Amino acid sequence: MASSVLYHSNSSYEVTMPLLQNRFQFLNPNAKSDPLFSSHAAGSVRVLLCVGNSTVNSETLDKYPSLECVVGSSTGLNHIDLIECRRRGIRVTNAGDAFADDVADYAVGLLIDTLRRVSAADRFVRAGSWPVKGEFPLGYKVWGKRVGIVGMGSIGRRISKRLQAFNCSIAYNSRKPKPNIPFPFYANIQDLASNVDVLMVCCTLTNETHHIINRDAMKALGKEGIIVNVGRGALIDEKEMVELLVKGELGGAGLDVFENEPCVPRELYALDNVVLSPHRGGAVLETLVRLQEIMIANIEAFFANKPLLTEIEME
């Protein structure tokens, strides 16, 4: 009995259900008709399947005394208290590189959209303004831009590859210089920001990277500078960013993530030099199918005492 999987989700997509139900003792507290779930059943949970960014903290962990493994569905795991998991000897897996290509594609899309004002132009047409107001304002060149990648991991490397095809020059910041990366490394974000036209933010959110893009970095980027964020909202000091954007001291922003999702600062609604996206970087049908495979493979490996596919290292 003590070998069940608990579905722990705040996502409206229940893509994993049918496949999981056929393979494991599967508990879903959200399905009210599920006869298996009770406080008694909680004692049997060995794997927590965490879909979306549903919080996993001490309180969550206390409920499941037999818990040994948290299987996550995202690349970033800032919603899971990893220190507490390590303390309790609970292993954690993430989505691995499943989303990396899609997030990189999306990041490039947000950059082109922000520089060339694609979404704003689309609003202009749909409002019927074209025949009335005439030409929509000019945008800015993508080709040849100097781009700083903040976080040269699986997503950062993929963004670099794509932007080189647009003749962009690449520089980067990460905890330390990466082997086999041919681009200039900047240990300091402000230095990086001073030397580029665009910052692409795609690092992991940790205590060290919280507000890594602060007011000084944004001032260094300058009033024609562009920020694209496909990492996590709290990588940027959002309050400062909004103020700089409103004052015209920052050139524009393509934002897929926000500090207080799903709440987006209202001041941004009025701006045509920002693109506001509801955390859709990895939201691709084909990829969710692949993600299911990874999550199921992790659960199967766990019960078979085999190495987990995408276990994260606890430092």
Next chain:
Amino acid sequence: MASSVLYHSNSSYEVTMPLLQNRFQFLNPNAKSDPLFSSHAAGSVRVLLCVGNSTVNSETLDKYPSLECVVGSSTGLNHIDLIECRRRGIRVTNAGDAFADDVADYAVGLLIDTLRRVSAADRFVRAGSWPVKGEFPLGYKVWGKRVGIVGMGSIGRRISKRLQAFNCSIAYNSRKPKPNIPFPFYANIQDLASNVDVLMVCCTLTNETHHIINRDAMKALGKEGIIVNVGRGALIDEKEMVELLVKGELGGAGLDVFENEPCVPRELYALDNVVLSPHRGGAVLETLVRLQEIMIANIEAFFANKPLLTEIEME
């Protein structure tokens, strides 16, 4: 006296004026205060500087009996009656490759936007729907798509280069196979459409290419197929396209150009799988500066009896 340049424009951007006024006997019929312009002055015009897509037809040409050269500001010249120009021995220049990189960047932006629903997602956030309605629908993968380029010229080649960085496979259609292009060639548009997920339309509009994307081609592309058009509106049978999009028999479209610009079919306003752009493919500040240089260099070359920089071949 018979060596003046006439400004013939329907664009709100008068970027070329100051530089031109200092260099040539420059006539601007739009500037009411211009004392030089009169029907007498028209007889002195040897060069017509055609900014935007202002029509140049027999009637226009009749006004300027000394005209020898039309300097265009765009890549496509379907607004200029080239047959009539040839008949009268009038030479014509275009923008050359000035816009090619920007249009290619924009085309890729429209493709990502259409597949990943970026503009629709931005509308969703600005409408305040994210906290209320929850997750925005999934998009479709860009990475690895099979892309058909319609017109493998200066823009088509640049689009191919960029999309290879997204692991897209490329095939193409043009009047005849191009040397040094490594991608599969399809002589027939319908065959090309049957074998790809996306058609990128970027050929020149001529009598032969008018409605080259007809109903049969769109049906062959299929209900998950995407069209991006950065060429000219009349390359697509727009009425048929709108009908297929509304019925869900075509997957989506990223459209920078329309048959009856600036009028856009109203039925498209309601669709989230289309991106509507007001002919902004080349509308980039830095590029207009370069375009001025090309136009001025053409005018100078003309008056100096030197070869024109970007003279088009009249077939």
